Every structure is written in C-alpha cells, then in structure tokens.
Amino acid sequence: MQSQPILPTERIRLVPLSAGHLEHLAGLSADPEVMRYLGGVLTREQAAEELRTTLEYAAGGLGCWTGFVDGGFAGFWSLRPGEFPGQAELGYRLLRAHWRQGLAKEGARELLRHGFQDVGLGRIFARTAAANKGSQATMASLGLRHVRDFVADPEYFAPGDDLHAVEYAVGREEWLARG
Template sequence: MSQPILRTERLRLVPLSAGHLEHEAELSADPEVMRYLGGVRTREQSAEALRKLLADTRLGLGCWAGFLEAGFAGYWALRPGETPGEAELGYRLLRKHWRKGLAKEGSFELLRYGFRDVGLDRIFAGTATGNKASQAVMAAIGLRHIRDFVSDDPGYFAPGDDRHAVEYALDRAEWLARD
C-alpha cells in the first residue's frame, strides 16, 4: 500500500519525497520549531534526516508535506510503531502557521486515514513534557494522556536536554465510538 495524497478543508498532504529537502531544511533551521526536537539542523543534517524519513515508509505509512494555497505549511507523520498495528503520529509546522488549527486539522486527517484506510489498532504520539502546545493538539484530536516517562532515545533530544516526556494515544475502538 503506497501513501495517498490526503486532503482536509485547508490542507493538501502530499507523500514526502526527496524533492521536499528545501522544506525540511527550512523547518529544521528554525530554533523554535526544533526546540523540542533535538535542536537546529544544518542543511546536511536535514538531508540525512529526510533520507531516514523516506527509508521508513511502509504499509501506507510515512510522512506527508502539507500545503496550503499559499504554499508549504509543515510536515505530518504517521510512522510504523514497534508493535504491529500501531503507528506514531507527529507534526512540525513553520512558525508562521502556528496557532491556526493546522496541526490539529492535519493530525485528525492522519487519524482518520490510519484507522479507516490502513486499519491500525492504535495511534500514539509523544513529546517533551514542556511542549504544552503539542500536548494541546494531541488532546484536541482525542488522544488520551497515557504516561509520563524519561526518554532513553538519544536521537530525539539534544545533549543536555531535559528528557522528561509524555505519551498520548487512542485505540481503534475509542476512535470508532466517537467518529
């Protein structure tokens, strides 16, 4: 199953490709966008990150570049989890698109796609404890707070970062009951 183009009221979500390097570099160069994602990346680091994202596309899951009529807005991801039937939701938007409901809009579409079209059993998301804006998006789309934990993922946090994190999740039965 390949990734489809997804649409919302305002967004066109296109499967991520090597042609999106300029967008990856733009997102990764902003210290506020990358505040909870390991810090700013160089263009070369962005290219390597993009290669890794593209290598982890399977079962119709992966990353999407989101576009408004005015152009690029950000990335949304639904990546395979470690357990079959699970996927991890993620999103990263250009700062000029923050607080406009786009993270919620794109994420809700990925929930719909993941549960209805892919047939996932569970979708989860995680973020740094301090990232209250991301936690608000997770709650707004119906994910429940599952746990607080200290991350052992060295690739997620920059050296010296506070590694306290949270996990939110929603399972298929919960989603179907409220859909």
C-alpha cells in the same frame, strides 16, 4: 503493499514526502523555535539524512506528508511505524507562520482517519517533551489520552535538554466510536 495517498483536508493538501521536499525540510528544521523540543536545529546535511530515513519507512500507508496551504509549504505530518505491529506514531512539525491556526490538528486528524480507516491500525500514539504544552494540547484536542510519562532516550534531545517526555494515544475502536 499500500502506498501513501494524497490526503486533502479543508485547508491542507497533504502530499507524500519526496526527495524534492528537502529544501522545505531543511528550512523548517533550521528554525530554533520549531526545533525547540525536537533536539535542536538541523544542518542541511542532517535534514537530508532525516529525509532519507523517513523515506525508508514510507510503506503500507505509513510515512510522512508535506502539507501545503494555498499552494505554499506549511509543514510536515507523519505516521511512523510503532514498536509493535498495528500501531503508528503520529507527528507534526509546522512553520511558525502556521502555528495557532488549527492546522496541526487538522492535518493530524486526517492522519488519524487515514491510519484507522484506510490502513487499519489498532493504535496511534504521539510523544513529546513534557514541557511542550502546545503539542500536548493538540494531542488532547484530537482525542488522544495521556498514557504515560517517561524519560526519553538522550539521542532524541540536544545535550542538556530536559529528557522528561509524555505519550498520548488512542485506540481504533475508541476513535471510531467517536464518529
């Protein structure tokens, strides 16, 4: 089975998530602005559980990568198995100090390349809260197209949150045709 490689970009070194990254995940997940559209802040124990769950799906080239810029922690990027074989869900979560610098797009572009070229996925999608216009702009700039609006499962949002969400996606042939 294919393991997760280190994925370097121009500015980011994406290394496979490990148990040693718990403090990074816990710190990032404790920031209310970072977690605003992700169900609210997590305690250290909840972050540890998220880490365990995330490590369970890291196989076949899929998983989560910890991103470092100039040797410092910047955030996480992920390719999580989708509901159907041959597809994966793209995700990213960055420290606020790294917002609006093009890093979410840069890391996500490398995960798209990896998913389609190295892993052989047929489709990659991303989902976010309908109110998260910044993430939607990143998805669109990557070439993902809006495919649907939906009402999210309440377990993914904090009580009282707006459950309206969107999905963007791109297929392998479409992505490869763009070169």
